[in-house]
Amino acid sequence: MRLRKDVNVYLFDPTRKYFHIVIEMENVPGALRNVLEVMHGIGLNVLGSFSSVDGSARLGVWSGFVEDDEHTAWDLKQRLGASPFVHDAMVVESRQGFLVDGVHFPLAFNTGTRAVMMGAKSLANMLSTVNEKFGTGGNVILFEEGRTYGKDLGEEYLLKLGADFILSNFAEVVKLYQALGWFRVEKVRFDPAEGKVVVDAAESFECEGVESRVPRSHFVRGHLEGMVTAWLGKPMESKETLCAAKGDRVCEFTLTPRGP
Template sequence: MNKMNSWNELKCIKSRHVKEIFCSVRSPGRRVVEFVVRLRNVPGAIAKVSKALADLNVNILSGFHTAPPEEETGSWSFFADLSESGIEPEELAEKLKELKEVLDVNFSKGDFNGIFIDDMHFPMTVMGERCAVFRVETIGKMFGSLMEKFGSGAAFILYIMGVGAGEAKIDSVTKRYGIGGVKALQAVLAERMAKGWGIPRLAEFNQEKLEALIEVEDLFECLPYMGRKIGPQSLFFKGYLEGAFKRLFNKEFEVKEVECIAKGDEKCKFVVSVRRT
């Protein structure tokens, strides 16, 4: 098989960083307020707001901003510590509204004994699609409970769930990006990292035989069992790969997990080949 450059290698990424989802901040005894600022989608808009906050001695904590290139407006959401500023959130909101780049300002003062939880955003979306977040540990317990109670039946169900999800993802990616074949596959794998599934890489691919080797670091499905099991643990993701290849190349495929972090390997490795009839 031919060795492949990964999507990330092609973009010359030199390091990766934790992507913390904006959810809450713990700061007992501080005046923390959550703000959502609607802005014009123009250069310097966030800088103007940031300067106004700095001039008032307001400390910006964690947050995020969205500004789709095709939209004329965007938003900046963040927790801010007003403890050293002496200003009330109502007054601060009015001052920010005076900036020509600012269209609207909303805020929330929710406080659970020093824990400030985002109560201004719902639903959660990723690339415009509705989503929900589960901890890796929770997923591990869910899958583990199924396996304990239903054994091989649960394994089959998880695998089939993965197949369906992989097929649906290819449909979504080909429609969104207008690409197919190995490029669509690389896009799907790149999205898995962006969504926190793991760090996948198309290590080898034979276009003629439609055979592939896919490596995944920190695969979410196997992380709860790292170093604790005697055999490979991936069921859902293995099915996901089968579904993706099946939809992309209109053939039946077989996927084998030949290495797994659950049994002490450095990463999970999957060999994909056309199913022999």
């Protein structure tokens, strides 16, 4: 099974006609099925979609990029709007085969926290530039930036989940890095007595495709340090004990309590 998560940003093929369809519907059983049946009846080819609903809300949203060369945006809006479950339908047609999501804003995690998307490779290049231009001083900057972000996010999770839950479900909660696309969480070891944490991170965006003689992850390492410091409520010290940029299979981060 392909497990990559795709987010619709744009499509471009001058020989094709695309539509962006956003449907606001009643949040009741059977509504989404009905809407999908209407789209199937029209013969739309769905290329990518998401649906979301606020648990307490009366309405849900389905949004998708579709391909179709037989209908106009007006036709589709009428057909979809005729469903008894549809509250409102928005249909945007591509221009010369170019369709961009100029509808949704802001992006947010399902927790409601606003998010921005960046290409992982470009972000990794940005971090590399700091390392190349400023050497070890640059690495300290990257580490501090990561630690600030990690502490922020760690405190947010602490507030939402509580320390007890995090400590007893440590490996599960660390998977949030995978949910954010930073790295695949291959293994997490947490020793509560010693306060030691070891995280094996596969395909980390910061180190993937990079070659280095020394461990290369400063931003992600700082982030983990900030995060775990917030969760355990005591200052931690982090080391990247294995690094994919050096040729190791994964980047392994080892965190231990700082000082006496």
